[in-house]
Amino acid sequence: MSIVDLTAFELRERLRSGEISSRAATETYLERIRRHDKTIHAFLRVDEQHALRQADEIDARKKRGEKIGPLAGLPVAVKDILCTKGQPTTCGSRILENFVPPYDATVVTKLKMADAVLLGKTNLDEFAMGGSTENSAYGVTRNPWDVTRIPGGSSGGSAAAVAASMAPLAIGTDTGGSIRQPAALCGVTGLKPTYGRVSRFGLVAFASSLDQIGPFGRTARDVALLLEVIAGHDERDSTSVPKPVPEYSRTIGQPLSGLKLGVVKEHFAAGLDADVESAVREALRVYESLGAKLVDISMPVSKYAVATYYIIAPCEASSNLARYDGVHYGHRTDEKAMLERLKKDAAGGGEVDSPLVRLYRDSRAEGFGPEVKRRIMLGTYALSAGYYDAYYLKALKVRRLIRQDFDRAFSQCDLIAGPVTTSAAFKLGEKVDDPLAMYLVDLYTVSANLAGLAGISIPCGLSTGGLPIGLQLQARPFDEERLLRAAHMFQQATHWHTLRPKLAA
Amino acid sequence: MPPYTTVIGLEAHVQLLTASKLFCGCATKFGAPPNTQTCPICIGMPGVLPVMNRKAFDLGLKAAVALNCKIAAFTKWDRKNYYYPDLPKGYQISQYDLPFSSEGFLEISDPKGRFETKRVGIIRVHLEEDAGKSMHDEQAGTADSKVDLNRAGVPLLEIVSKPDMRSPLEARAYLTELKLLLTYLGVSDCNMQEGSLRVDANINLHVPAPQEKGGKIATPIVEVKNMNSFRSVERALAHEAERQFEEFQRTGQRLGQVPKQTRGWDDTKDATYAQRHKEESSDYRYFPEPDLVPVAVTEAEVESVRRALRELPAQMRSRLAKTYGITAYDAEVIVNQAQPFVDFYVDLAARCGDGKLAANWVLQDVLKVLNERGIAIDKYPVSTERLAALLARVKSGDVDTGRGREVLQLMLDQGQSADEAIAQLGIAKVDAGELRKLCEELVAANPKLVADVKGGKLQAAGAFIGQAKRKNPNVDPNRVKEVCLELIQALP
Numbered sequence: 001m002s003i004v005d006l007t008a009f010e011l012r013e014r015l016r017s018g019e020i021s022s023r024a025a026t027e028t029y030l031e032r033i034r035r036h037d038k039t040i041h042a043f044l045r046v047d048e049q050h051a052l053r054q055a056d057e058i059d060a061r062k063k064r065g066e067k068i069g070p071l072a073g074l075p076v077a078v079k080d081i082l083c084t085k086g087q088p089t090t091c092g093s094r095i096l097e098n099f100v101p102p103y104d105a106t107v108v109t110k111l112k113m114a115d116a117v118l119l120g121k122t123n124l125d126e127f128a129m130g131g132s133t134e135n136s137a138y139g140v141t142r143n144p145w146d147v148t149r150i151p152g153g154s155s156g157g158s159a160a161a162v163a164a165s166m167a168p169l170a171i172g173t174d175t176g177g178s179i180r181q182p183a184a185l186c187g188v189t190g191l192k193p194t195y196g197r198v199s200r201f202g203l204v205a206f207a208s209s210l211d212q213i214g215p216f217g218r219t220a221r222d223v224a225l226l227l228e229v230i231a232g233h234d235e236r237d238s239t240s241v242p243k244p245v246p247e248y249s250r251t252i253g254q255p256l257s258g259l260k261l262g263v264v265k266e267h268f269a270a271g272l273d274a275d276v277e278s279a280v281r282e283a284l285r286v287y288e289s290l291g292a293k294l295v296d297i298s299m300p301v302s303k304y305a306v307a308t309y310y311i312i313a314p315c316e317a318s319s320n321l322a323r324y325d326g327v328h329y330g331h332r333t334d335e336k337a338m339l340e341r342l343k344k345d346a347a348g349g350g351e352v353d354s355p356l357v358r359l360y361r362d363s364r365a366e367g368f369g370p371e372v373k374r375r376i377m378l379g380t381y382a383l384s385a386g387y388y389d390a391y392y393l394k395a396l397k398v399r400r401l402i403r404q405d406f407d408r409a410f411s412q413c414d415l416i417a418g419p420v421t422t423s424a425a426f427k428l429g430e431k432v433d434d435p436l437a438m439y440l441v442d443l444y445t446v447s448a449n450l451a452g453l454a455g456i457s458i459p460c461g462l463s464t465g466g467l468p469i470g471l472q473l474q475a476r477p478f479d480e481e482r483l484l485r486a487a488h489m490f491q492q493a494t495h496w497h498t499l500r501p502k503l504a505a
Numbered sequence: 506m507p508p509y510t511t512v513i514g515l516e517a518h519v520q521l522l523t524a525s526k527l528f529c530g531c532a533t534k535f536g537a538p539p540n541t542q543t544c545p546i547c548i549g550m551p552g553v554l555p556v557m558n559r560k561a562f563d564l565g566l567k568a569a570v571a572l573n574c575k576i577a578a579f580t581k582w583d584r585k586n587y588y589y590p591d592l593p594k595g596y597q598i599s600q601y602d603l604p605f606s607s608e609g610f611l612e613i614s615d616p617k618g619r620f621e622t623k624r625v626g627i628i629r630v631h632l633e634e635d636a637g638k639s640m641h642d643e644q645a646g647t648a649d650s651k652v653d654l655n656r657a658g659v660p661l662l663e664i665v666s667k668p669d670m671r672s673p674l675e676a677r678a679y680l681t682e683l684k685l686l687l688t689y690l691g692v693s694d695c696n697m698q699e700g701s702l703r704v705d706a707n708i709n710l711h712v713p714a715p716q717e718k719g720g721k722i723a724t725p726i727v728e729v730k731n732m733n734s735f736r737s738v739e740r741a742l743a744h745e746a747e748r749q750f751e752e753f754q755r756t757g758q759r760l761g762q763v764p765k766q767t768r769g770w771d772d773t774k775d776a777t778y779a780q781r782h783k784e785e786s787s788d789y790r791y792f793p794e795p796d797l798v799p800v801a802v803t804e805a806e807v808e809s810v811r812r813a814l815r816e817l818p819a820q821m822r823s824r825l826a827k828t829y830g831i832t833a834y835d836a837e838v839i840v841n842q843a844q845p846f847v848d849f850y851v852d853l854a855a856r857c858g859d860g861k862l863a864a865n866w867v868l869q870d871v872l873k874v875l876n877e878r879g880i881a882i883d884k885y886p887v888s889t890e891r892l893a894a895l896l897a898r899v900k901s902g903d904v905d906t907g908r909g910r911e912v913l914q915l916m917l918d919q920g921q922s923a924d925e926a927i928a929q930l931g932i933a934k935v936d937a938g939e940l941r942k943l944c945e946e947l948v949a950a951n952p953k954l955v956a957d958v959k960g961g962k963l964q965a966a967g968a969f970i971g972q973a974k975r976k977n978p979n980v981d982p983n984r985v986k987e988v989c990l991e992l993i994q995a996l997p
Contacts, residue, residue, distance in 0.1 A: 083552045096551065103545055105552060204551040208795035237554050238798050316795055319586050322595020323549045327652075360588055383586070383790035392792060 022073025095367025105202020122157030152182030177445025184470020199234030262413030279461030318379030326363025528555030574609030626667030829860025
C-alpha cells in the first residue's frame with residue numbers, strides 16, 4: 001500500500017509511530033503533484049522547497065523527542081484565498097496577481113502550529129465566485145474522474161487535489177456551497193462548519209456573513225481531524241464564536257442511536273437528476289438499515305434560497321471588493337497609457353473621467369474577470385438608494401424565514417439528509433455562457449450558508465457515467481460532532497469514499 | 506436686530522481620547538511621520554477584519570449620557586461605501602439607522618446675558634472611523650497626490666445638533682460648552698488645530714412674511730465647512746446669514762427651490778465661497794457591517810455610566826458660585842478654563858479662606874500670566890500654597906493690592922515665597938503716627954499744592970501720593986490722601 005492510498009488519519013498514525021517520516025510523506029505527495037497536476041491543475045503554486053524544509057524540521061524535532069502538533073507532518077493544501085505570509089495570495093484574480101500578504105490567516109497559523117506541512121495553494125473561482133473553478137484567472141481545474149469535466153467550485157482545486165491523491169487534506173471555503181459541491185463532484189468528503197466556528201481572519205472576503213473555511217479529506221474522520229485543528233474562537237474575528245471545540249476525531253467512532261434524519265420533500269422536486277436521486281435514496285436506506293429513522297419534512301421557503309443568496313452575497317461582495325482599486329496594492333493600470341487614453345477621449349469632446357476615476361475604472365476593468373464584475377454590479381445595484389428595500393432588505397427578511405424553516409425542521413429531526421447537487425459533474429464550458437444555470441448549482445447548498453448551519457458532503461454513489469455523487473447532511477449550528485459521527489457511520493457501512501479515480505500516468 | 510431669524514444646526518466630529526484606533530491596535534498620536542501608525546487592518550488589506558475597541562465605545566457612551574441622550578439597547582455598525590484614495594477599504598465603518606444614542610440636549614447660557622439660557626437638542630451621537638488624509642499636489646499635473654493613513658481608523662464621535670441655535674453667538678456658545686463638557690469627561694481634547702474637533706454648520710434664515718402660511722419664508726439651507734476655530738465658526742455664520750439675506754432679497758429663492766449648497770469658509774478673505782457641487786448626488790449604499798457583531802447595552806450599564814459621571818461643567822458653575830460666593834460670571838470664566846484651573850482655584854480659595862479674593866487674583870493675575878506666556882495652569886510657577894500666603898497678607902492689610910502685585914511679580918520671576926518677596930521689597934506696615942508725620946512734612950513743603958487744594962482743586966491732593974511713595978514706598982496711598990486733605994483743611 002502506497003502512502004497516497006492512506007487516509008490522513010492512517011498516515012498520521014504512521015507518522016507518529018515513525019514508520020513513515022514527514023519528509024517521505026511530503027516527497028511522495030510532491031512527486032504525485034509533479035506527475036498529475038499538469039493535467040488536473042489543482043494547484044496555483046507548489047512550494048516544494050518550503051514544504052520539504054517544514055517536513056525536515058518536524059522530523060528533526062520528533063527525533064529530538066520534542067512534542068509534535070496534532071497534524072504531525074501531514075501535508076495540507078490550502079485554497080489560494082487564505083493569506084499566507086510572504087507567499088503570493090491571488091484569490092484566482094489578476095487584480096491580486098502580485099499580492100504577497102505580510103500576515104498568515106488564522107487558519108494557516110493554526111495549521112503551522114499543528115505541524116501540518118503546507119504543500120501549496122489551490123485553484124479556485126476568482127474570489128470564490130463560481131461553482132466550477134472555470135472563473136479562475138489562472139486556468140481551469142479538471143475533475144480527476146473525467147478531465148473533460150469541471151471539479152465543481154469554488155474550492156475546485158482543493159477538492160481535486162484530494163481526489164487525485166495530490167494531498168491527503170485540503171482547506172477550502174464555502175460561501176454558498178463551495179466546499180460541499182466540489183467535494184460531491186470529486187468524490188471526497190468536505191465539511192462546511194457553522195458560521196463562526198472557524199476564524200475568517202486572513203480569509204479574503206467574498207460575502208462576509210456567509211463565508212466559512214472548512215476541511216476536505218477522504219473520510220469524515222480525516223475531516224474531523226482537520227476541523228478540530230482549525231476551529232475555535234479568534235479574538236481577531238468578532239464573528240467567531242467563543243465555544244469550546246470538541247475533539248471531533250475522538251468521538252467520531254461513537255454511533256448515533258435513534259438518529260432522526262429529516263428528508264426535505266422539496267429536495268426531490270423536478271430538476272434532480274435520476275442518478276443523483278437514486279444514489280441519495282439508496283444512502284437513506286443505508287441509514288435506515290443502521291437504525292436511523294427518516295422523517296419527512298418540508299421547507300417551503302427554501303425555493304427562495306438561491307434568489308436570496310444572489311442578492312446578499314453580491315451586495316457584500318460589491319463592498320468587500322471595493323478595496324481593490326489600484327491605489328494601495330494589487331493591479332494598477334499602466335498610468336502613462338491611461339493618461340494617453342484620457343487625452344484622446346478629451347480630444348473627442350464630451351465629458352471625460354478625472355484621472356483618479358479613470359485609474360479606478362481601468363485598474364478594476366483589467367483586474368477583475370467577468371463573473372466578479374457581474375456580481376459587483378448586481379450588488380451595487382441592489383444596495384442603491386431606491387432599490388435597497390426591495391432587494392437587500394427583502395433578502396434579509398427571507399434569510400430570517402429560511403432560518404425559521406430550519407428551526408422548525410430541526411424540532412422534528414437531528415440532521416437533514418439530501419442531495420448536494422442536482423447532477424454529477426458537468427462538462428468544462430457547458431455552462432459558462434449561462435450564468436443563471438451556473439447559479440443553480442448552489443440550489444441545495446446555499447440555504448445552510450444563509451442559515452449559518454453546518455453541512456457535510458460525503459460520497460454516496462456513482463452516476464451511470466461513473467462520476468461521483470454526494471450526500472449532504474446538515475446539522476444545527478455547532479452540531480458538527482453529530483454531523484461527523486453520522487457521516488462516519490455511513491462510511492463504516494459503505495465503500496464510496498474509498499473509490500479513487502484512475503489517472504492517466 | 507436683523508430683519509430675519511437665523512437658524513443654525515451644527516455637526517461636530519470629535520476624536521476620542523483612546524490610545525488605539527477604533528478597529529485595530531494602531532496608535533492615534535497626532536503628528537507622527539506619515540503612514541507610521543498603520544497596520545494591515547487600517548490600511549484595508551485583503552482578508553483582515555475589524556475588532557471593536559471597547560474603550561472607544563465606552564467613551565462614546567459616557568459622552569452620550571452626559572449629553573442627556575437615550576442609549577439604544579441594541580446598536581450595530583454599517584458600511585458607508587464610497588471610493589477615495591484616503592479610504593483604503595472603499596467604505597467607512599459608521600452607524601446609519603441604529604446609532605448608539607439619540608435625542609439628547611446640551612444647555613447653553615451666556616453670563617453676559619446676550620441670549621436666554623436654552624437647551625440645544627441633540628439629534629444623534631454615533632461612532633465611526635476616520636478616513637486618512639490626502640495631500641494634493643497644489644499645481645495639478647506636476648506631482649502625485651499623497652495619502653497618509655495614520656488617521657485612518659481613528660475613532661470619531663459624530664454629534665448632530667437640532668437646528669436650535671438662533672445666532673452665530675449661540676453657535677459659538679454651543680461649541681464652547683460642548684468642548685468643555687467633552688474635555689471635562691476626558692472624552693476628547695477637542696483640539697481644532699489638530700483636527701480632533703471638526704465642525705460643519707447648516708444655516709438658513711426665516712424671514713418674516715405675514716402673508717405666508719406660518720408667517721415666514723425659509724431660505725435654502727447652506728452647509729458651511731472649513732471653519733478651523735470657534736471664532737471662524739462665529740464669523741462664517743454671521744457672514745453667511747448676511748449673504749443669504751442679500752441673496753434672498755435679490756432672488757427670492759426659498760427652501761426647496763434649489764439644491765442644498767455647500768460653501769467653504771475662507772478665513773483670510775473673511776467670506777464663504779461656493780464649493781463645487783458633487784457631480785452626482787452621493788449614494789453611500791449603506792448596509793450592515795457583517796464583520797462586526799452588534800453591541801447590546803443594558804439599562805444597568807447605562808445607569809452605571811451615569812452614576813460614574815463626574816460633575817459636569819454646568820453643575821460645577823453653580824456649585825462654585827454658591828460655595829464661594831462669587832458671581833455667575835466669575836464661576837463661568839473659571840469653569841471654562843477646564844478642570845486643572847478649577848482645581849487650582851478651589852485649592853487657593855480653601856487655603857486663603859476667601860473665595861472672592863481668590864477669584865479676583867486668579868482671574869486677573871494668574872490668568873494674565875497664563876495668557877501672556879501661553880502656558881496651562883499646571884505650568885504656573887507659583888503654587889497655591891505660596892499664593893495663598895500672599896493673599897493672607899493682603900487680606901490682613903499688611904500689603905495693599907498694588908504692592909501685592911509687585912510681590913507676586915517677584916515670586917514669579919525669582920521663585921521666592923511671599924514672605925521673602927515682601928522682605929526684599931521692604932514692605933512693612935507704616936503706623937499711623939509715622940504716616941501723619943510724613944504728611945505734615947509734605948504739606949509744609951508744598952505751599953502751592955496746599956493753595957490749589959484750598960482753592961477747591963481737590964484732585965491736586967493726588968500729587969501728595971507720589972511724593973509720599975518716594976519717601977516711603979510702603980505707605981497706603983489712600984491713607985496719604987486722606988491725611989493730607991485733613992491737614993490742609995485744618996489749616997487756617
